[in-house]
Amino acid sequence: LYPDPDFDLNKFNECVAERRAVLDHQNKDIAEALDLLREYWSLCHQTVTDERRALAFARAAAAVKCLPFKVTNPRQLKGIKDLGDGHALRVATQIVESGHSQEVEEKRNDKKFLSFQIFCKVFGVGPSIAKKWYAMGLRTAEDVKKRFDQLDVSKDNMISYGMAFYDDLNRPLQLVEAENTYKHITALAQRILPSVVTSMIGGFRRGKSSGHDLDVLFSYPEREHNEHGLIAAVREELDKKGLVVWSRYSRADGPRGVEIDSSPLPAGSAKDHLLVIMIILKYPLDGHFDQLERRDFSTEKNLGLFQLADSARPWRAIRVDLVGSTTAQYPYAQIGWTGNKQYNRCLRQYAKDAFNYSLSSTGLYDKRQHRWLPAQTERDVFDHLKLSYREPWERNF
Ligand code: DGT
Ligand code: MG
Incomplete structure (x- = not known):
């Protein structure tokens, strides 16, 4: 057969x-x-x-x-x-x-589905907002743009930026662009903390040649950097160079994901969540970050958001997620943020069904013995789960 x-x-x-x-x-x-x-x-x-x-x-x-x-x-x-x-x-x-x-x-050709696809491609928009927009008679990105000021999300600055940079953010990020940005960010981080460990995670680590964003994972010893110190410092550096268009802090994998837009960030244990900084970054069209850094961005500041997005500029907007983890969380964060999403679902369900373990990007918790299982590498995690090791490119479920 x-x-x-x-x-x-x-x-x-x-x-x-x-x-x-x-x-x-x-x-x-x-x-x-x-x-x-x-x-x-x-x-x-x-x-x-x-x-x-x-x-x-x-x-x-x-x-x-x-x-x-x-x-x-x-x-x-x-x-x-x-x-x-x-x-x-x-x-x-x-x-x-x-x-x-x-x-x-x-x-595939269902009109409602096509509109929902368009709406959900706006950074920050999910099915519930798409549903509201559809009910209001909106159908296309143009419709949303025209009536944006009347929408109750017009004060949500994630969605405003998502809308303003709709075209940029929906143009796939190519591997070479992702690598270039990753190198730039890693060099900045190493200047701040020479011992930092970084990895390019997400779809690119699974072998994709393009994607919707760049995901960068940072690992640092807990005692040297508290939960948000390092990636916040990296964000600050990028901002000082005029490269950050928009950013927001959030937590992933905690008891529940919360957005923490306001600073200073609340202090807390780094054990049960990862800090994530979502960024819209300027990517230089000629690929040279250094030249973009030398530019004077003051004229951009005088443009409105939608004007800026429409203007001729030497950069395109790209999405970057900076994910912070402590050394102890690192292998778990690598697995969780390499994905893909369906692979994660499957691993987490298996960990629960087979061992009554709770697996997340922050660790593996044995609910019977009430303890976290330590791991130095991704292989250790697979060993804990008594699974054969799978390379990142074999995790494309
Ligand atoms: P892409 O960017 O479209 O090429 O595809 P991916 O696979 O890189 O997807 P992405 O960037 O949304 O997420 C990368 C992995 O990180 C994905 O497998 C699931 C995980 N991930 C993303 N966002 C979150 C989050 O907020 N919480 C948790 N726990 N995991 C997340
Ligand atoms: Mg990604």
Whole structure:
């Protein structure tokens, strides 16, 4: 039945967290169809059932990305855990049989879905705001721009910046641009704390050649830098050079994610959350940060936000996340922020089901023994979970 003689369905189904998915997997058509339905239900959901549907399609898409062979016969899809025997299997079967699914094409061209996609591409906007805008009769980014002052989000400066730099922020960030920016930021950080450890995480670490943002993880000994010292200092340096367009502090993976826009930042233990600084940064169009740094940005200050976005300028706006972690959190933060999101969901569920552990980007907590499990490297984390190590590029669920 399977072109790969080593493929063992029972083994494939036994432990989802043991699967591997590379970017260049063999079932792109099926995965694309299932991912579209995932996106449809996660953007346009009305009920909890719709949200569950989105998660089911995410799991189904991940399953086909992990298959080590190209599916050529619908029977090869039968019995795959996470593909189930209902909706997702039906769609996957249609794609294998005819390369086409009526339902997927209808959803792809659904007017409401297309508007929701446009709205959710505004930095800071999610499905609930998209829903409100749609109900107000807005359909396109132009509509939003025209009526922006009347919208109740016009005072939210994340969304204002998201709207003003809509085009820039939706132009994919290329690997070379990400690397260039990463090097610049790392050099700044090393000047502040020579022993700092940084890594480029997110999609680029998983092997993507473009992405929607640059994610940079910092690690520093807790005693040398409190929870926010280092990345706040890096942000300050970037700001002094006139490179920061907008930024906001937030926490991830704490008891609950909170935004902490106001300074000074509240003091607290760094153990149960990561500090994140979301930034919109100027990226020099010629790739040379140093030349941009020497420029006088004072004229920009006199332009309104939308005027600035429309003006000719020697830079483009890009999204950067600076993520701070202590040395003890670092391997967990690496895994959590390398992703992808579905891989994280899967690992976290597995940790809970198999060991009653709670896994997050800050650590692994044994809820029976009431203790955190220490790790020096990502491999240690996989060892704790009794899983084979997976390289970042095998985590593209
Ligand atoms: P991209 O940027 O579109 O190329 O794709 P990614 O995979 O880099 O996605 P991104 O940048 O949204 O997030 C990178 C990983 O970091 C993702 O797998 C999940 C994780 N992550 C992002 N934001 C948060 C957050 O607020 N909290 C937690 N715990 N994890 C996050
Ligand atoms: Mg990213």
